[in-house]
Amino acid sequence: MISKSDIKYFSSLNQKKYRKKENRFLAEGLKIVLEGIKSQYECEVILVTYEFADKQSDVIKYLKKENLAIELINFHDFQKISDTKTPQGIIGVFKYEALNFSINKNHSNLLVYLDNISDPGNLGTIIRTCHWFDIKEILISPNSSEFLNPKVVRASMGSIFHLKIYDDIEINVLKEIKSSGYKIICSDLRGENIFNFKFPERFVITLSSESAGPSEEIISLADKSVTIPKFGNAESLNVSVAAGIILSRIKS
Amino acid sequence: MISKSDIKYFSSLNQKKYRKKENRFLAEGLKIVLEGIKSQYECEVILVTYEFADKQSDVIKYLKKENLAIELINFHDFQKISDTKTPQGIIGVFKYEALNFSINKNHSNLLVYLDNISDPGNLGTIIRTCHWFDIKEILISPNSSEFLNPKVVRASMGSIFHLKIYDDIEINVLKEIKSSGYKIICSDLRGENIFNFKFPERFVITLSSESAGPSEEIISLADKSVTIPKFGNAESLNVSVAAGIILSRIKS
Numbered sequence: 001m002i003s004k005s006d007i008k009y010f011s012s013l014n015q016k017k018y019r020k021k022e023n024r025f026l027a028e029g030l031k032i033v034l035e036g037i038k039s040q041y042e043c044e045v046i047l048v049t050y051e052f053a054d055k056q057s058d059v060i061k062y063l064k065k066e067n068l069a070i071e072l073i074n075f076h077d078f079q080k081i082s083d084t085k086t087p088q089g090i091i092g093v094f095k096y097e098a099l100n101f102s103i104n105k106n107h108s109n110l111l112v113y114l115d116n117i118s119d120p121g122n123l124g125t126i127i128r129t130c131h132w133f134d135i136k137e138i139l140i141s142p143n144s145s146e147f148l149n150p151k152v153v154r155a156s157m158g159s160i161f162h163l164k165i166y167d168d169i170e171i172n173v174l175k176e177i178k179s180s181g182y183k184i185i186c187s188d189l190r191g192e193n194i195f196n197f198k199f200p201e202r203f204v205i206t207l208s209s210e211s212a213g214p215s216e217e218i219i220s221l222a223d224k225s226v227t228i229p230k231f232g233n234a235e236s237l238n239v240s241v242a243a244g245i246i247l248s249r250i251k252s
Numbered sequence: 253m254i255s256k257s258d259i260k261y262f263s264s265l266n267q268k269k270y271r272k273k274e275n276r277f278l279a280e281g282l283k284i285v286l287e288g289i290k291s292q293y294e295c296e297v298i299l300v301t302y303e304f305a306d307k308q309s310d311v312i313k314y315l316k317k318e319n320l321a322i323e324l325i326n327f328h329d330f331q332k333i334s335d336t337k338t339p340q341g342i343i344g345v346f347k348y349e350a351l352n353f354s355i356n357k358n359h360s361n362l363l364v365y366l367d368n369i370s371d372p373g374n375l376g377t378i379i380r381t382c383h384w385f386d387i388k389e390i391l392i393s394p395n396s397s398e399f400l401n402p403k404v405v406r407a408s409m410g411s412i413f414h415l416k417i418y419d420d421i422e423i424n425v426l427k428e429i430k431s432s433g434y435k436i437i438c439s440d441l442r443g444e445n446i447f448n449f450k451f452p453e454r455f456v457i458t459l460s461s462e463s464a465g466p467s468e469e470i471i472s473l474a475d476k477s478v479t480i481p482k483f484g485n486a487e488s489l490n491v492s493v494a495a496g497i498i499l500s501r502i503k504s
Contacts, residue, residue, distance in 0.1 A: 125490045134484035159486050195504040231503055232386035234411050238377045244493035245500040251483055252447040
């Protein structure tokens with residue numbers, strides 16, 4: 001049976017401060033909860049509304065078979081925890097430990113650095129796209145949205161559970177990565193045409209918000225810049241669309 | 253001076269029914285209003301809050317120089333019309349006439365057909381991406397979001413003003429287009445690898461929602477299907493990301 005203070009505790013995980021303090025985060029929606037369960041993340045408890053349990057008895061049976069803790073909860077209380085307008089009625093509470101990026105460990109030949117991606121929907125969509133293109137490791141700048149933000153988790157469609165994601169990565173870490181032999185390739189409006197570009201063997205591709213563009217620090221650190229050529233008159237591409245085009249180009 | 257019934261009238265344009273009836277739509281945000289003014293659409297009036305007029309006197313000066321009608325409005329009333337959580341304080345009211353697609357007129361060699369794109373953010377982002385890649389004509393299925401929905405207009409960053417967009421296009425029109433000599437290329441999870449695909453000279457590319465995929469009717473109408481190969485384990489790509497990859501591939 002769930003108490004008032006439990007509700008308050010779960011609801012607090014909508015805030016970064018409490019996620020960091022508790023090392024827990026929320027994943028909302030059936031598809032996303034199922035992705036979490038399949039992953040290496042430990043699920044602490046799954047909160048479901050009575051209505052959900054009623055309608056989705058097969059899901060409940062499956063969760064029980066997997067020995068997962070389930071708490072039934074009324075819709076009114078559920079809404080206090082939910083981050084969505086029309087909740088499906090299922091939220092998983094997962095444990096996490098922040099990953100530390102150490103240059104002395106083995107890493108993929110291709111790393112993605114996300115710089116100043118403040119929109120959670122864009123950040124989640126980029127993570128999902130990275131997952132599609134089999135990127136194993138993503139580094140995220142301190143001025144981006146946090147990847148455990150419920151909106152990011154949802155927009156990623158659960159892909160956040162399956163990749164190594166390093167949060168709060170300062171430019172100094174990028175410098176270390178460069179010193180260890182990676183090229184830094186920056187996506188920018190003033191770079192070489194990506195469709196003729198030959199990518200090096202080991203590199204970091206940096207993706208920045210379309211409105212601000214890459215920071216001066218990233219530009220001066222970059223070995224090369226690449227651009228998606230513009231054919232029409234749109235001022236810019238949405239950054240998650242640009243990310244998809246760039247990653248598809250790297251992989252094709 | 254703006255009346256209560258004016259407020260009600262402008263606010264009603266957030267609904268499709270009234271947009272169709274009045275042949276008017278709303279474009280919110282400075283950047284988007286400016287795109288509208290530069291375009292061939294006729295601007296009926298621009299609504300600005302007192303705060304906006306105060307802070308952005310250069311913008312007001314410019315709008316007056318362009319002989320545009322401006323109405324000042326208090327923030328409380330503005331919120332009734334605005335579709336955003338944190339309004340900038342500027343909305344343009346634009347006139348439009350629905351375009352009829354006639355196969356007997358001249359059309360581009362490349363047409364984009366958007367099928368069942370119900371999320372307004374995705375629809376707007378795809379229109380913006382089409383603008384970037386110099387697509388001139390977009391056809392939209394009846395079960396997609398309407399392109400004059402304020403959320404679509406915003407996500408397009410004003411690109412809706414610069415392309416020929418045909419709404420409510422039934423599958424029968426696609427059949428006519430096919431009969432007139434266009435190939436129908438359908439993007440689908442089970443098609444040919446797009447990175448090896450040679451596109452024909454005149455064709456329609458169809459883009460469908462990632463959850464439902466293309467309808468049976470489109471699949472049976474299509475001459476060929478194309479797929480973005482999957483490298484990792486993500487279940488799907490966001491449709492606006494997929495659209496970007498496909499259009500970049502067509503153009504590169």
